Amino acid sequence: MTTPPLTHDVVAAAARYADTWIALRARGQRVPGVQVAVRLAGDLVLSSAHGTADVRSGEPLTPQHVFRVASHSKTFTATAVLLLAEQGRLRLDDAVGAHLPWVAEADDELGRASLRELLAHAAGVTRDGPAGDFWCLDGEFLDTAGLRAAVTAGGSLLPRSSRFKYSNIGYSLLGAVIEAVAGTSYAEHVTQHLIAPLGLGRTTPELDPARGDALATGHTSITTAGARRPLSVADTRAMAAATGFCSTAEDLTAWFSAHCPASPEALLDEHSLRLAQHPGWAVEGSDRQYGLGLVVQRVGARTLVGHSGGFPGHITQSLLDPGARLAVSVLTNCIDGPASELALGTVRIVDLFAEHWREETGVDDLDAFCGRWASPWGVLDVVRCGTALLALHPEREDPAAVVTRLQVLDGERLRVVQDSGFGDHGETWALGRDDDGTPTLRAHSGSRLRPLARVLAAAAARDDA
Numbered sequence: 001m002t003t004p005p006l007t008h009d010v011v012a013a014a015a016r017y018a019d020t021w022i023a024l025r026a027r028g029q030r031v032p033g034v035q036v037a038v039r040l041a042g043d044l045v046l047s048s049a050h051g052t053a054d055v056r057s058g059e060p061l062t063p064q065h066v067f068r069v070a071s072h073s074k075t076f077t078a079t080a081v082l083l084l085a086e087q088g089r090l091r092l093d094d095a096v097g098a099h100l101p102w103v104a105e106a107d108d109e110l111g112r113a114s115l116r117e118l119l120a121h122a123a124g125v126t127r128d129g130p131a132g133d134f135w136c137l138d139g140e141f142l143d144t145a146g147l148r149a150a151v152t153a154g155g156s157l158l159p160r161s162s163r164f165k166y167s168n169i170g171y172s173l174l175g176a177v178i179e180a181v182a183g184t185s186y187a188e189h190v191t192q193h194l195i196a197p198l199g200l201g202r203t204t205p206e207l208d209p210a211r212g213d214a215l216a217t218g219h220t221s222i223t224t225a226g227a228r229r230p231l232s233v234a235d236t237r238a239m240a241a242a243t244g245f246c247s248t249a250e251d252l253t254a255w256f257s258a259h260c261p262a263s264p265e266a267l268l269d270e271h272s273l274r275l276a277q278h279p280g281w282a283v284e285g286s287d288r289q290y291g292l293g294l295v296v297q298r299v300g301a302r303t304l305v306g307h308s309g310g311f312p313g314h315i316t317q318s319l320l321d322p323g324a325r326l327a328v329s330v331l332t333n334c335i336d337g338p339a340s341e342l343a344l345g346t347v348r349i350v351d352l353f354a355e356h357w358r359e360e361t362g363v364d365d366l367d368a369f370c371g372r373w374a375s376p377w378g379v380l381d382v383v384r385c386g387t388a389l390l391a392l393h394p395e396r397e398d399p400a401a402v403v404t405r406l407q408v409l410d411g412e413r414l415r416v417v418q419d420s421g422f423g424d425h426g427e428t429w430a431l432g433r434d435d436d437g438t439p440t441l442r443a444h445s446g447s448r449l450r451p452l453a454r455v456l457a458a459a460a461a462r463d464d465a
Contacts, residue, residue: 003301004354006324008040009386014353015046017383018346020372021394022330023050024379025345028395029338032219032228033061035331037249038346042257042265042325047250053333054217055228065216066202066246067331069316070309073245074171075255076190076205078119078293080178082272083193089181092116092275096123099177102148109156115177117160118170119292120280124158125167126150134234137312141236141243147172164281164290168242175241186241198258198265203247206240207233215246218313221336228334231313243311252329256306256320259294263325277305277322299347308340317343326350345399352400358388368431369406369414373441373449380449382406382441389414391443 015038026034033051037044049061084090090099096118097104097111104111113123129150134141142150150169158165175186182189187205195203207215218231236244247255258265261273268276279289279296288297294305302321309316315337318329330343366384372394373380381392391404405418406429414429424444432440432448440448 003321003324003351004357006040006326006350006354008043008045010354010357011038011040011326011350012045013385014350015346017353017381018349019046019048021345021349021381021399022048022342024372024394025338025342025397026050026332030222030228031332031334031337033065033216033333034337034339034342035061035063035065035067035216035249036342036346037063037253037327037329038350039253039257039327040325042254042263044250044253054230055219056217056230061216061333063248063250064202064214066204066211066214066248067216067316067333068207068218068309068311068314069245069247069252069331070243070311070314071168072247072252072307072309072316072318073205073241073243074293075259075307076194076245077171077174077178077241078276079194079259079267080190081115081119081174082268082276082292084178084181086269086272090115090177092119096173096177099180100173103151103155103173106148106152107155109160110151113156113160113170115174116292118167118174121164121166121170121290122161122281123167123170124156124160124162124165125170125173126155126157127166128168129153135312137232137234141234141239142172143237144176147176147238164283166290168239171242172239175238178241194267197267198254200247200251200255203245203251203255206236206244207246211246216314216331216333218311219334220313221334223336231335234312243309245309249329249331252316252318252331253327256318256327256329257325259305259320260322260325273322299344300351302347302351304347306343310335315339319343319347321347341397345397348398348400352390352392352403353385356385356388356390356403356405358386360387365411366408368411369408369441372452373443374452374455375447375449377444377447379452380441380443 032055035049038046047063049063051061053059053061053065093114095112117123130153133139190205219228261270276292280291304319306319316331317339320327328343328346330339332339370382381394389406406414407417412431416424419425429443
């Protein structure tokens with residue numbers, strides 16, 4: 001199985017539709033706000049935002065609002081370490097204790113762990129130490145003394161290179177290594193060598209108090225709080241290298257696009273990129289692997305690299321196909337936000353459009369059929385892929401899972417030429433109008449669907465009556 005080639009027209013059309021799908025899914029799950037960006041070959045194809053930045057004020061979310069992107073920080077930290085290795089200032093097989101002698105003194109086993117093992121989450125290190133209440137915003141994230149105390153209390157839990165074991169403590173130590181080698185603070189180093197060269201103007205290695213009004217407020221889950229409630233902010237202190245970064249979807253797609261071998265903005269050489277993106281340790285119970293600071297996974301025929309981020313009130317996900325130079329980032333501002341679902345669904349929509357895209361001359365206008373149609377049974381989207389027409393079910397987690405292919409018979413009729421067989425294969429769908437002029441599409445099982453916006457407006461009017 002091979003992936004169809006991607007063109008700007010295909011990705012732009014797919015991204016426009018994905019944006020409407022994301023908005024619908026977010027509204028259905030009562031996500032306060034969602035921000036999305038898509039790039040192809042470094043070019044920004046989509047940058048969009050839906051919902052609110054804060055449920056209290058109702059402030060509209062914009063593409064310029066900043067999110068806590070949490071473990072996306074690990075991609076920056078890993079890139080910084082790999083760049084220092086390219087410069088000969090450290091080696092990936094250096095023991096962490098060689099750069100941080102206090103680690104070897106506190107925990108001999110951990111002191112022998114290599115930087116490579118820490119980058120791959122293969123050093124057997126405790127995840128967050130014996131007390132991680134900071135993840136519930138109950139107490140502060142670890143400072144330098146707290147990091148040392150967590151290591152001293154028992155940093156090593158498993159033999160080195162025995163399995164994948166995710167560790168924020170391990171990446172916090174890598175941040176300290178960067179400081180020891182660079183002779184500057186972690187924030188200063190990554191800002192100068194990673195953020196500034198790419199012009200990531202809304203990205204910082206920690207929340208910048210001067211930009212606090214640009215932060216999308218994080219929110220609780222409905223399950224644990226009864227409603228979406230705002231959460232406070234926190235400084236990640238000595239754990240910034242693991243979870244401190246703040247950014248936007250636009251900036252993150254630019255960041256990941258710079259990790260393509262063909263990118264003129266690439267910060268790392270091709271050898272370092274291969275090391276980072278090589279499928280390393282298997283993440284048990286999933287189809288993912290962890291390279292050096294990057295998660296590797298298959299979606300259809302694509303091999304994607306990227307990272308998610310989970311912070312109190314913000315859930316985020318970025319994905320990159322380095323060969324196709326396709327980058328997707330989705331950021332949500334609630335603690336149970338479906339960022340991974342929405343990012344993966346966007347990639348699947350791109351592949352769906354690439355597979356079905358047609359450019360035929362002499363095809364009559366198709367737009368009359370297109371739109372978001374609804375009935376009491378749910379929602380049906382009729383979308384254009386060039387000159388091809390597809391019917392999709394946007395309420396599904398995977399919008400590309402059930403696809404109906406349509407043939408235009410004339411200006412008012414469609415024929416279903418491909419579906420699972422449980423639907424309307426071989427039957428005719430037809431446009432029409434209600435007595436009040438509302439457009440209709442007589443579709444599945446011969447039932448009438450109406451534009452979702454009209455259906456929602458009619459429901460609201462009944463509620464107000």
